[in-house]
Amino acid sequence: xxxxxxxSLQTPDETIRFPGVIEELVDLGDxxxxxxxxxxxxxxxxxxxxYVGGEWCMARHVGVVLSGRYGVMFRExxxxxxxxxxxxxxxxxxxxxxxxxxxCVTLEWSGLRAFAGFRAGSAGRALATLLFTDVVESTxxxxxxxxxxxxxxxxxxxxxxxxxxxxFRGREVKSTGDGMLAxxxxxxxxxxxxxxxxxxxxxxxxxxxxxxxxxxxxxxGSDVRGLVVHEAARIMAQAGEDExxxxxxxxxxxxxxxxxxxxxxTHTLKGLTGEWxxxxxVANGEAx
Numbered sequence: 001x002x003x004x005x006x007x008s009l010q011t012p013d014e015t016i017r018f019p020g021v022i023e024e025l026v027d028l029g030d031x032x033x034x035x036x037x038x039x040x041x042x043x044x045x046x047x048x049x050x051y052v053g054g055e056w057c058m059a060r061h062v063g064v065v066l067s068g069r070y071g072v073m074f075r076e077x078x079x080x081x082x083x084x085x086x087x088x089x090x091x092x093x094x095x096x097x098x099x100x101x102x103x104c105v106t107l108e109w110s111g112l113r114a115f116a117g118f119r120a121g122s123a124g125r126a127l128a129t130l131l132f133t134d135v136v137e138s139t140x141x142x143x144x145x146x147x148x149x150x151x152x153x154x155x156x157x158x159x160x161x162x163x164x165x166x167x168f169r170g171r172e173v174k175s176t177g178d179g180m181l182a183x184x185x186x187x188x189x190x191x192x193x194x195x196x197x198x199x200x201x202x203x204x205x206x207x208x209x210x211x212x213x214x215x216x217x218x219x220x221g222s223d224v225r226g227l228v229v230h231e232a233a234r235i236m237a238q239a240g241e242d243e244x245x246x247x248x249x250x251x252x253x254x255x256x257x258x259x260x261x262x263x264x265x266t267h268t269l270k271g272l273t274g275e276w277x278x279x280x281x282v283a284n285g286e287a288x
Contacts (some may be wrong), residue, residue: 019047038104043097061090068104132236134179136207160200168193195283210244211236234269244281
């Protein structure tokens, strides 16, 4: 039986402050819930962007408006407004602001830490950890379940995976059919997220494979490009059911923290030169 948890936003676990906005957060196991208060005149691009960087807010916000009103504008110029009792799901790549003379108070359960922590930046190059995931034998599962049931299962899987990205400070770059690509600020966070996504998938009756790799990426809007992206995808393709494979570079970066790996030998990766030594991440004493 699952354990019931309760905390009060009157005594938050963490408070994040930027000019004109306050986030009060409580952690309930895998779930972070927060109350955000945006003061009149607040705008993300004016008051938060100077601290976190990037052209747009790259967090996905899911929540409900308790009081006041706020607006969002997307890259292509589309704008939306939200008011009391409106439930919202705002994808990455937007600006946001308070509407009117009343503070806007929202309750959110996605996007909170990402809102404060991403350093997405504009087009350029940056060092990042990449995580690729993919559902094993997805075609077989889709044929067995039928289109409607498969879409529902895949949607549930993605929602669970996004919760783990939020938990471990990852940023979803894009979905890749039956999987996703995400970036992290450290290989340790990426490995923890991969293992958590694997556990969540197992509870849903599906299996995933994953690949983690570190390298320099090119930032193009909300997308990432470069040879390292192809390398990470090829590493994932070598993984078996429920396996999380990493490159030798990734393994070397986290060995000092006591993380365990199993040697999977050398591989020739499609389209890449030379041989690649790959390792399977071990979580809780078992190969993940």
